[in-house]
Structure formats: C-alpha cells, structure tokens
Amino acid sequence: MSMHASSRQQVLARIRAATHPAAAAAAAYARLPRPYIRRGQRAAGSCVGLLIERLRDYDAEVVEAAPEELPATIAARLAASGRRVFVAPPGVPAEWLASGYEWRVDRGLSTEEIEKAEGVVTAASCAIADSGTLVLHHSAAEGRRVLTLLPDWHLCILRASQVVETLPEYFDRCAQPPAPHPSDQSPSLGTPVLATYISGPSATADIEMTRIKGVHGPRYLQVILVRDTN
Amino acid sequence: MSQAKGEHAILDPALAPPFPQAALPVLRNPQLRKNVAHAIDVIQAKRGRLVAEKADWQELREAAAAIRAHVLENLEFYLEQFEERCTAAGGHVHWAADADEARQIILEILRQAEATEVIKIKTMTSAEIQLNPFLEAAGIKAYETDLAEIILQLGEQEPSHIVVPALHINRSQVREIFARRMGLSHLSDDPKELTNAARAYLRQKFLSVPAAISGANFLVAETGGVAVVESEGNGRMCLTLPRTMITLAGIEKVLPRFQDLEVVLQLLARSATGERMNPYTSLWTGVTPGDGPQNFHVVLLDNGRTSILARPKHRQTLKCIRCAACMNACPVYRQTGGHAYGSVYPGPIGAILTPQLAQMHHAQSLPFASSLCGACYEVCPVKINIPEVLLELRSEVVNQERSTAGRVFDPLYLGLRVAHLIFSRAWIFHLAQRLGRIGLRFFTRKDGWIHALPSAGGKWTQTRDLRGLPPQTFHAWWAARAREGK
Structure with a gap:
C-alpha cells in the first residue's frame, strides 16, 4: 500500500544504519558452519524400522505391505475403520479406491462436502524416520491442504523408497529439481510451494501437559508402508 | 480461581508494576505455583530425553546461532529478497514501523475483506501490539483458536508462557471457564472431554469466518514462503479455510534459504515442547490457485527491533526463535510464573526483550529478575547469551537511575x-x-x-x-x- 511506502523506507534505513555487512550476503552465507549430521548411518531396512517405531510413538497406526498387497491392505484398513464415506485427491491410482465405499474424488469439492467425509486416503512425498514425520507437498496424489485436514481419519500410503533417515536428507531431495515424469520414481522433489509436515495425529498438551490426541486436525492417522525396495 | 478480582495480571510494560511487586500474587498463591511447577517439570523432563537422543545437538545449536546472526547482519538484503519473492508469488507485503501502524494496516485489510470476525493462530507478536482489544473496539471480533488461547480468552486471563500460555491454569479451572462460557454445565474436568468441547466450539468458526491472522515462525527469503509450526491443527484450519489471510511477523523472523529449516526445525520442537517434531508444520508461498486463501498479506513489524539491532552486544536478543526453553529452565520463572514479568514475553528472554522493545522507558526492573545462573544460555537453541545482555541492561538501568536528581541522597547510591x-x-x-x-x-x-x-x-x-x-x-x-x- 502506497500510504505505508514511507514506513518501508524508514525501517530499511534504520536497518541499514544498524548493520554493516563486511561481505556480500551470498559469500558470507557460504561460509556458515554446518557441523551437524547430514546423512544417517542406518541401512534402508533399519531406517524404515525407525520410522515405524517413531510414528507409533506419536499414536499413528502403521502397517507394512508388499506392492502387490496394497489394494487389499487399503481395503482392510478401510473396513477396520468402520467408516463409509471417503474423499481422495484426483491423482491417486484407481485401485486404491476400494469398492463398497462411497468415494468422493476431489475435483473441486466444496468445503462442506469434504467436512462431511469420514476419512481421506492420500499418497505422500517423503517421510523422515528420525522425527517420525510424513511430508506432503500437495501434489495431485496428496491433495489440497484442506483434504487432509477436515476428515477425522487420514490413511497415508508411503513407499519405503520415500523414507529418509534425517531431516537434512529430505532437504537434499528438495534441492534437486523434481522428476519430469511422476512414474520414474526419482527421489528428487524440488522446493515445494506448499508443504505440510505431519508428525502424528493432531495433539495438544495445553491442559496440565496431558497429551490429548486429536484436536482440530484428523484424530486418527494411519500409514501403510509399501516395501518397494529390497 | 487462580486470580482473584483485583489481581488481574497486567502485561503492558508501560503499566505493569515492577517485577518484585508483580511477583507477589503468585508467590502467595500455592495453587498457582503448583500448576506452574508441574507444567515445567513435565516439559523439562521430555526436553531432556529428546535432546539427549540427538548426537549432534551442540552442532545444530552452533549452526542455528550462526545462521541467525548472519540474518541479522544482512537483514536488509534478506527482507528485500523476501518481499520481492513473496510479492512475485501473489502475496502483499506491508511494513509497519510501530505497533499502531501494524494495527491500522491489519484493520484496513480486514475492512476491505468485509470481515466482522477473524480467527487467529496463536501469535505472540499480535499480543505484543495488543491487537485483539483494538479490533474489538473497531467492531471486529477476534477468535483465538489455540486451545490454551481459548482458555485465556474465555477466562479473561493473560498468557503466562509463550508456548503453553495457560500453564498456570489447571483442569478444574479450565472446566469452570468452559462450563460457564460455553454453557456446558455437565462438563467434567477430563482433559480429553475439555479438548473435545473446544473442538466443537470452534468447528463452525473455522468453516465460516472469512479471514485469519497468524504469526510466523519463519519467513524464507529465498522462496518468499512462510512457515508456521503448531500441534492442534487449528493453524492449518486458519491457513487453509478463510479467503483472506494476514501474517504478522517481526522483521527478525527471516531465514536465508529454504534449506535452513533443516536446522531450526530440528531444534524448535525439541526445545519448546519436548517433541521430536511438532504434529503440524505448514509452509506456504504467496497464493496457490485452488488451495487456501487467495488474498494473502504479510505485515513486517519493526516496533523497536531496529533499535536492538543497532547495538552490537544486544543484537543477539533478535536471534530468538520463541521456543521458551529459557523460561522452562529458569529458577526465577519457576517460582514467579509469567505474569510477574508484566509483558507478553516472560522469562529470561522477556527480561531482555521487553525493556529493549520499550526502548528502556519501561520494565527497568526486569534485567534484575535473574540470578545470572546461566541455565537459559545453556538451553538456548540459538545460543543467546542472555546473562551477558542482562548485565548490559543492568548497567544501563543503573546509569539511568544515577542521573536522576532524586538519587543523589538515595542510601544505596x-x-x-x-x-x-x-x-x-x-x-x-x-x-x-x-x-x-x-x-x-x-x-x-x-x-x-x-x-x-x-x-x-x-x-x-x-x-x-x-x-x-x-x-x-x-x-x-x-x-x-x-x-x-x-
């Protein structure tokens, strides 16, 4: 807004008067110390094991499945949930949408329609074992942000090749441009415009530090880990 | 109740009594002291376990401290870069020299959006500029959506901690507030039932209110993006459902690059709540067609920060990422709770931040509200040497006092x-x-x-x-x- 243009000048002038950078920002940035751990030391299998342990530690339910078992495993999780009406992003494979349930695929669903759904099934972009974190970059198979927010039950399908051990490993995947074709299974993700990192179901400890699962976000987080690596 | 009428905490540094006086109501209230000590013991134990789990904790602190110091030294560059990239992504960036200007900018945006109600993600910066009462007076009702903030708003109480602001209130007190204000007389004091009551109370607001206000945990200069960390999902609701979104952020909140989040996100949740990662972290960049608010504004707030930036020894105060580890570790905070600090920023970081934001015109007792034991420095994830700044501020307060006329015959002097x-x-x-x-x-x-x-x-x-x-x-x-x- 133009009426505040002078405040912009004023604040920047105060900053300029207060700071005296010795070198160009980029050069100084390149010299910043980075002594922390970038790459984890675990083998792929033990990394997936750690992720499962940490997801469960924060109240997510996790099951493993071989690639060919995935549709049946999804159907079993849906059945066990006791729910009937589900939403799904437009980019998920058709075989995920098990028969016998009411599926509303998000091609412009209204907020009210999403709110009425009892659950949601999505893919993910990555998972970080160290912190038990699922990463959504909200691609066509992960859905708009609201899709994984309003339904009370979220089933997330994750491939073992998407699991990294440390948070810096995830950021390394973001530093590479994404694969031009989603089917080529490249781990590169590119820098996200939108991202949501989910570590367990929504929770609060605001009353006497007692951890209560489920406040406004989904109260139930389910993960199927597909063993696509050996 | 923890606070009888007449003992209502005053968190405006210009009006609050000096620390030793403000601490008395808490020191005389065993229930309140018990509530504070219990909450702090729980967080401290969880933090200790999870910090011990990280083999590179000290290295992460070192990296974070260096990144934050680098940002402050190059603040002009990174803020201009953030502004340029956020604007290119469809956001609107505003600059506010002081609290009043920030309030006016926010009011103007809400009026243009024809909003008479606004939902809020917990933001200490909005408490700093006393936004809610201002909006109320202008006819706009602000709804806090963080559970602790709902407890405070409905109970008409003040925050006493920057991460768990209602830690001084126990479950039976929460029950009393909710039963009275939500009309739920049958409510029990089970935290699960209380949490469900808050979920039901806010659901319709999330789905219908046209505008939201958030703070920012981090602004990313490289992408023009904003990051907000939270636990409950109320933040995701506010960031996703309304048409208009306003983010109020102190100018010091910027990080150089997206990748720098790999350092601060490893430190923040462990330091703040003793979790490996908070349940939800949201990152967004300007406006995304078809997903979330299509009218997005960032208000960059100075409000005294540039005067802190100008002083080399004090500048480190601005490295703070608001994790509250310092107050959890502080033996003084443990005894007095947060209200004694007379500011929305309590504890050791408040003791250095508040008087500086007040340009040393108020809150002169706060630099003395410390035993200088150094526990705050030891736990700080960005290595702010709080005792060093406390000592600097003490000498400034003494110089101020010494030069006032009445002090010549003061027995102390x-x-x-x-x-x-x-x-x-x-x-x-x-x-x-x-x-x-x-x-x-x-x-x-x-x-x-x-x-x-x-x-x-x-x-x-x-x-x-x-x-x-x-x-x-x-x-x-x-x-x-x-x-x-x-």
Missing part, C-alpha cells in the same frame, strides 16, 4: 559512593577493615557468625547470617609470615 572511595585507596581500605573488625565485634556471636545487625544492615541479616570478620586479614598474615623469614 550513597553507600556505593562510600564503597567506591574505600576500594580506591589501599590505606583507606585497611583502615576500613580495622574499623569494621572493631565495630562488628559487638555483633559477632561465639560461633563466628553475625545473626542480627541494626538499621540498614538488618536487611541482610533478616534473611541470612553474615560471617564475622576473621581476627587477622590475609594481608596481615602474609606480611607476618615474611617477617618470620618463611
């Missing part, structure tokens, strides 16, 4: 001038020692301790004993030893 005289000449010092030994002999008991002194000295002996002066000084003993040829 008279005493200090006499002490200055005694310590500046060896012969005066030796004379004073001799006189002291004679004078104090009358008060020293057989056990070698002084249990009671008259007049001003009584202020010391009221609470602790004083060792009597030994019959011989070290100097005298050393000189005698030399004479004996040893």
